Amino acid sequence: MKITDLKCTVLGQYPVIRITTDEGISGLGGAEINKHYLKPHILFYKQYIVDEDPTDVERVMLKIRRLGSFKPWGSSVSAIETALWDIAGKAAGVPVYKLLGGKVRDKARVYNGSVRFELKGVSPEDHAADMAKMKAAREGFTIIKQGIAFHSPMPRAVPGFFYGEIREGIITNRGSLTERGLKHTIACVEAMKEVLGDEVGLALDCGPGLTVPDAIRLAKALEPLNVMWLEDMITGDYIPYVLADLYRDVTVSTSTPIHTGEQIYLRQNFKDLIEKRAVDISGPDPYDIGGIAELKWVAEYADLHGILMAPHGTANGLIGLAALVQVSATLPENYIAFEYPVARPKWWYDIVEGLPDPIVSDGFIDVWDTPGMGVELNEEATRKYLPEEDADFFD
Numbered sequence: 067m068k069i070t071d072l073k074c075t076v077l078g079q080y081p082v083i084r085i086t087t088d089e090g091i092s093g094l095g096g097a098e099i100n101k102h103y104l105k106p107h108i109l110f111y112k113q114y115i116v117d118e119d120p121t122d123v124e125r126v127m128l129k130i131r132r133l134g135s136f137k138p139w140g141s142s143v144s145a146i147e148t149a150l151w152d153i154a155g156k157a158a159g160v161p162v163y164k165l166l167g168g169k170v171r172d173k174a175r176v177y178n179g180s181v182r183f184e185l186k187g188v189s190p191e192d193h194a195a196d197m198a199k200m201k202a203a204r205e206g207f208t209i210i211k212q213g214i215a216f217h218s219p220m221p222r223a224v225p226g227f228f229y230g231e232i233r234e235g236i237i238t239n240r241g242s243l244t245e246r247g248l249k250h251t252i253a254c255v256e257a258m259k260e261v262l263g264d265e266v267g268l269a270l271d272c273g274p275g276l277t278v279p280d281a282i283r284l285a286k287a288l289e290p291l292n293v294m295w296l297e298d299m300i301t302g303d304y305i306p307y308v309l310a311d312l313y314r315d316v317t318v319s320t321s322t323p324i325h326t327g328e329q330i331y332l333r334q335n336f337k338d339l340i341e342k343r344a345v346d347i348s349g350p351d352p353y354d355i356g357g358i359a360e361l362k363w364v365a366e367y368a369d370l371h372g373i374l375m376a377p378h379g380t381a382n383g384l385i386g387l388a389a390l391v392q393v394s395a396t397l398p399e400n401y402i403a404f405e406y407p408v409a410r411p412k413w414w415y416d417i418v419e420g421l422p423d424p425i426v427s428d429g430f431i432d433v434w435d436t437p438g439m440g441v442e443l444n445e446e447a448t449r450k451y452l453p454e455e456d457a458d459f460f461d
């Protein structure tokens with residue numbers, strides 16, 4: 067079998083790719099919402115993959131893997147990797163999880179991810195009210211994550227939150243917390259735990275942007291609350307480096323589990339985090355790490371070092387959801403849960419076929435057994451939303 071074309075369109079706000087072959091089988095992949103700018107970057111790789119056998123996934127990846135980087139520049143390579151597995155599964159007539167070593171679990175635990183409600187304010191009461199809504203969500207999540215500190219409106223909305231300047235746009239705020247900022251953060255976590263009790267686990271996305279002393283103080287202060295994890299306190303989303311030594315300083319100072327990894331590209335860049343045991347939990351995203359086989363490898367290596375896995379995925383849409391389900395089915399028992407993406411706008415649910423309904427029950431997704439990734443775009447339904455310039459997407 068040979069690859070004949072790599073196509074990319076933007077459906078709503080999600081880049082979607084389609085790899086076609088000379089045997090009529092095609093594969094779908096994608097990238098996070100709002101990354102329309104990746105389209106030319108994705109198409110750049112076409113020259114390297116046409117005429118290759120898509121079922122020799124690794125041999126194709128060897129041609130393009132070097133030409134990617136940390137988030138968002140590993141997304142294009144990751145999209146291609148997942149589409150190749152989709153083809154390989156369809157060609158073999160088996161779900162992709164079979165090709166990754168087979169199923170370890172029949173259902174994958176997920177946490178709320180992009181199931182969120184509008185936070186009315188930043189007080190502890192507002193956080194408690196928001197948590198009550200998420201706890202009552204129809205998906206029945208057993209773990210809920212909320213943003214706090216620099217991963218929340220707190221730096222802007224709480225006067226004197228930190229000793230630093232507010233910077234607008236994609237620039238991350240960073241700096242030392244004031245005592246007031248630290249106390250406010252802790253009070254909000256206590257209020258959320260009050261609502262969840264010991265029925266639902268609470269995870270917290272915290273940065274990036276905290277200093278090492280603040281990260282240690284926050285983690286130690288929260289020890290009595292038994293939170294699931296503190297995520298991305300120092301580096302993280304869109305930070306093109308890891309700083310594993312700093313994470314290690316935090317991790318060895320506290321019993322609160324420390325988590326990072328969503329922006330990291332390739333197994334080599336997890337080496338320090340894992341070998342130095344610098345975190346307790348890692349959260350690579352299949353759409354940024356370089357694909358599902360890369361994620362599986364990191365999970366196995368992490369397991370050897372006592373590190374747990376909670377993969378990122380909140381913005382990956384429904385094609386990305388399928389990749390998350392396939393790989394999560396195969397991870398060792400260091401797997402906790404993946405971050406559940408919902409698709410926006412809602413018409414995405416009308417154009418994708420193959421998902422269970424409801425998708426999440428009692429906090430889990432049943433792993434489906436259809437060949438490939440197991441989701442397809444309904445051509446007729448999708449055409450309504452296909453940009454004119456991509457009219458040949460299904461050809």
Ligand SMILES: [Mg+2]
Pocket residue numbers: 271297298302303328378
């Ligand atoms: Mg995060």
